Amino acid sequence: MSSSPLLRKAQSDVSRQGAGVGALTQESRPSPYQPAYLRSWIYVFGLATAAALAVVVVSGVILSLKGPEWWQDAQLGHFFNSIHLWSVELAFFFMVIHLWGKYWMAAWRGGRARVWMTGAIALLVAIPAAFTGYLSQQSFDAQWVSLHAKDALNSIGVGAFFNATNFGQMYNYHVLLLPVALTTIAVAHIALVRRHGAVPPFERSVRVQQLPDGDAVSVGARDEG
Amino acid sequence: MTITSPFDQLPAGAIVNLDHPAHMVHWHFFQMSVANVVVVVAMLLVFALAIALPFPKPARRRKEAS
């Protein structure tokens, strides 16, 4: 094992800072070093997805404060409707790029299979969440989409229970059931990422070593098993 | 439609009007609206840029007191 004092400190930091909120105040500065393999813009897309989902939730809460007529008839309501729509587009945009990045990094390695799986399930849950949002608009497009979607749902027997043409039911799935499911899975995903850390490159382990000038480099030690 | 409060009256019109029938892209059996194609192309572009663009190096710092 590396004997770098800074590495030991970082390891000790991670082990001390469980999930407690108090830990937030201990990290008001960036981590003391960062491995070279994290220096890629691809790593911001997980954060971007989470941020976009947060905007989705906040704008959705505002919309639900005043109800359906507000987002259809009132200009301010329509404005928040627009923010909600575009933040959903951004969330999917960043989520797919995040997925592509993680696939090409084979980010499930090193015991991270559950990280990948929770992320994949989050995407699969996000799709019906967005779909029920489509329907909740009660617009002409909602009518058209529900008329076609019902055939697919009916064919597998689900349509008898999950009725795409029942606005009340679809609205409840959209504002309560699916956001709760998606948030739970997203939190589990982020917690697992936190626990396992970012996946290292293929050929080398995650050894990092602080240089005297303050920079950090990756040093090779073992190949992936 | 009844406007009942000042909160409901703020302007929220679009600067770029997308409220006209979509143009569709047809390629063999594949059909998608131009807007959706733009989103997919933008995804590919941003992914390529995210990989290709250099990430700023961290600022040199004095040795941390541990």
Added chain:
Amino acid sequence: MTAKRPTGWGDGTWAGALGPFGVRGLAIGFGFITVLAVMLAVLFSSPDERPSTLTQWARERPIDFLETAVSELAGTTIAAEYGPPYNHDAKGERILFLRPQKWLGVAHPIVAGYDYVIAPLRAIRGQPMLQADLTEYLGAPNYQKADGIEGFEKAIRNVKVGTDGSARVPAGEYENVDNVMNGLLSLAQSGGLEADLLPNGGLSLADYTKPLLFLGDGKMFEDRAARQHLPPNQWAMMDETGSYPGLPALWPYTFWYEIEPFKASKNRDILVWLVMAVLALAFVCVPLIPGLRSIPRLIPIHRLIWREHYRSARQPPASA
């Protein structure tokens, strides 16, 4: 004291509660995304295409409304012959010997002729002649009913809409079908039909199944979608009205409908769902699937992503 070690090889890559970004990074990220969403909302707004209603349909396209209504009475529409979960008039789609469409039975019953025509007319008060015509129609033998419907269907195609919005067929033998249809048209144009087809007279404003299936059987709804360039098939699942983006992420689902053997199959919905179930499972289980999990190693996009690392990696000290 035994400190909990991070598992895997993530030593130090999540050095802190908020990850490698820190509080400042998170705040910048969230702020940036919020500003971006607001900017897009200000630039492009969002669609607001009002829904179609039966009332609007009856007023603007009375002939199309009547053609559809008489087909509902005859039981020859999609809604009438759909099968579960609306009625027992068809068996539904199947895969091998399995018919999941039937498993939960008729959960949203629709008897087209009764629900769309007879019951709403029966509920009208103060129109004794209409009630008498309806009673006479219902009491006629089936072959007479069929003749009346056929005659009306032929005649209505060539009718001109009056200035009062009515669409009256020329005098002929319709076995009271014409009077029944005229009564239904008046009811629909006044808004009463919509209320009759919604739960609690429309107070719940919740389950649109009956009116929507009725609308879907007509041409007006289809024509409106065509004007919006919404495809008349599953591709529409991805699209929004106007030139707004929809859900392009759905294309791996919708494109199967356009290729064989799905395209020509009567069971295409259930077949596509089977394919999607397999793909979704494979997607979740990528780490467990040999071959699929090895592709990233074989196609070295990772060498671009981690080029800084490969450039700066050094050999471990000889003494380690």
